[in-house]
Amino acid sequence: MMIKLLASLWQAHRRIYWPAWLATVVLVALNYLLFALASDPSLRHFGFSSLTNALLQIGIVFIVAITLGFLGYADNFLAKAQSRAFGLYRMLGMTHWQLGGLMSLDRFSFLATAGLVGVCTGTIFTRLAGQVLLRLIDGTAIHLAFWSARGTAATAVVLALGLVGLIVVNLWRLQQVSPQALFTTGQLEKAPAAKTPWLSGSLGLLCLGLAYWQAISVKPSMAALVQFMGATLLVVIGTYLVFMAGSILILRQLQKWPRCYYESPRGMIAISGLLTRMRANGAGLATICLLCSAVMVLLFGSLSLYVGRSRIQRLWNPAAIQVVTPLKQRAQVHQTVVQLADQQGVAVRRVADYSITVPQYGKITGAKFSTQLGGAASNTATLILISRQTYQRLTHHPVPLAANQALVYSPGQAVPSRLKVGEATYHLHRLAHFKWGIDPTHSIFPPIYLVVNQLPVQLPQLRVQAFDYQRTLPTTKKLAFEQSVMAALPMADNSYLSMRQTIKTFLNGLTGGTIFVGFLISLAMLVTTAIVIYFKQLTEGMADRHRFVTMQAVGLTPLETAAAIRTQVLAVFLLPVGGALLNLAVAFPGIHKILKLFSMYDGWLELKIAVGVAVLLLVIYLSVYAFTTRLYQRVVASGQPTDGDVVR
Amino acid sequence: MTLLTLEHVARTFGANTAHPVHALRDVSFTVDAGEFVAIMGESGAGKSTLLNLLATLDQATAGQLRLQNQDLAQLSAEQAAKFRRDHLGFVFQSFNLLDSLTNRDNIFLPLVLKRTPLATMQARLAPLAEQLGLQELLDRYPQEISGGQKQRVAIARALITQPALLLADEPTGALDSNTSQQILAIFNQVNAQGQTILMVTHSAVAASYAQRVLFVKDGRIYHELFRKEQSSAAMQSQINNAMLTLSKGGVANDD
Structure with missing residues (x-):
């Protein structure tokens, strides 16, 4: 039984x-x-x-x-x-x-x-x-x-x-x-709330405003992640409050506007229906909005990292091996690398050997670069200076520079045309490309390279040596060689190593794993979103069935019914996806700045990925919308008088 | 002046099946402007089918229905909806007020569908609200008022379009006897002002308020009673007798 x-x-x-x-x-x-x-x-x-x-x-x-x-x-x-x-x-x-x-x-x-x-x-x-x-x-x-x-x-x-x-x-x-x-x-059935939820509605709008401001104003610093997390939390709270109360606030105002409310059947039906619905289903719609936002942000972030990984590799490793040490260890480094290469049958050659100043972490305020002591959270840049002679030797380009002039290469952020560093003030000329403009420390702060006539004597210097070896070696052999170099070199203070294959394997693991997991999570969220939308249409169709039958009895025509359903359903289901697109648009600058922490500076590429992700989500969303709207219409239509209903 | 004419109207459900249901057979009657007519009958007699035909929610399979010289069979679904909002008012047993609208907006609804200017709607509402005692209820929602109050709102919604014919389907079916009497008194009051009313009911008390009662059985009009100068009690007694005769299978004599 x-x-x-x-x-x-x-x-x-x-x-x-x-x-x-x-x-x-x-x-x-x-x-x-x-x-x-x-x-x-x-x-x-x-x-x-x-x-x-x-x-x-x-x-x-x-x-x-x-x-x-x-x-x-x-x-x-x-x-x-x-x-x-x-x-x-x-x-x-x-x-x-x-x-x-x-x-x-x-x-x-x-x-x-x-x-x-x-x-x-x-x-x-x-x-x-x-x-x-x-x-x-x-x-x-x-x-x-x-x-x-x-x-x-x-x-x-x-x-x-x-x-x-x-x-x-x-x-x-x-x-x-x-x-x-x-x-x-x-x-x-519940009546719309008699009182207008001014407090929660305003609080929701305030939370969203604050979150958006935080996301837009986030700086590429250590604090960026924390600030972005804070903004995310505010978006979650704000979205729920706005969908549950803010929308009622807005709809109540529309209700007071006779042109909008009383002069068109569609307006009255849609606004009154939305008022009832937002009270009961605001949380559901907010969930849809947040799920869509999460899917887009997740896919955007992971895809950007994945697509940009080769650029990160190029940026971090213009040569197969880079060793940065104090000047006195220069000979020892060269000797160790060559010896190890000989032992393992690797044909190594030194492709660059030059001096840079010790990287300084700080931030640019106005036209001044200031180093931060004990204030790492607000740092935004890594400043490195090299001499004009070094630059000419590396690039084979002669550059005449006056004493107060400097070339600047800054792939991660805009710099002013004049910059004071220490006691010296430089008029800056921008460089579009500089192969050796790397941050050897791989810090999260984008590098700013200044090419100056004379390196300031007070700044200690480091020696950069870059080596290449044959690219045709098997990956395992490359990794083995790089690991032996890593183990053999004496790494004291201010010494940095960067190995192309090791970095590549690490980035592939990180970005590949991120995109894989990101895709699976997105798939799970999309399935959940589709079902939330489906259930909403179903339950709302059932709730609206009686409403439309009554309206048809008092004279709503079939065409007007269809138009009213379209308006109402479209309004209800475009709200979450509209909110999600707004969230993505506002999150974009914040994510762009966070990606800078991973040395991703290509905003144009990120924009293309963001648009692609948004279009993909819209297509999926509208497909679900079209399918579930048909279901809604069937449910509403099933309330029309039929042969079975009329005999009593 | 004749407002409504039914000539040999029939409605069969499942006509092409092995077991067709003849809900109405050869129904003919007329209703004059300003009349208050009640239609009585047992469950399944065909009252609601008749009401649905008059309300243009359904189409007859034979015969002709004319309201204000409009042949209702000629109306498409779109035209029927427009006809309803222009010429008919409805009062339902379960009120059918929309929970998402305030009582004021419920009353305005048919006029909004006709795209009537707000000033006109307000001008029409004011006397109705006063007559039906709704002034204090207009800004509340249907869930916040009693059944009798809901039915008064529903009557206001039906009357605000100034319909040629007010159709009422068991308007007191969900109300207690006191409230029912108030609602029926309102019906008498608006009828006295010239409103034509056609009411379907099970209740002899409700039917006794009408000037004429039509009895339906097995899809046919079996009997007709006129109130004339009789008291409500006498009319009610006559209705009860007629119903008893009908339930026993006989045919009562016309008054």
């Missing part, structure tokens, strides 16, 4: 069950995939695999959180939809425990079947995903097992946690309400 009741529940609420079940399958597959990859031993045996593994672990945390959050969200809809049936069962004599048992069995069968199909789906895609990850991180071959016991067990644990949570919450729900209330849950 229980099975029959379960089957009838699934049949009666198939519009909720099946989409939720399918989405759960996808999320379970993603869980399995990440668990399987993270636990596979073959992913632990190549360069920086620990970094890739750490990224996979971060991905797991996000995916598990999204999965559990989604299960709770979908369960809420299911519980509302089932309340009438459960109320009826209680009225017919089912005990609380029998009802709890039925509900538990229902949730168990839902998760067990979704888990089984999800793990099978994950199994099918794990090898493919492993190969994609391998390509992205430029790793050596991996041999993934066909089926991962650990992945399955970990996924089962997540689902079991979800199941226990759902059962506890639903048992509590059943305990809290009477059969009559269960029977009527979901039928009660």
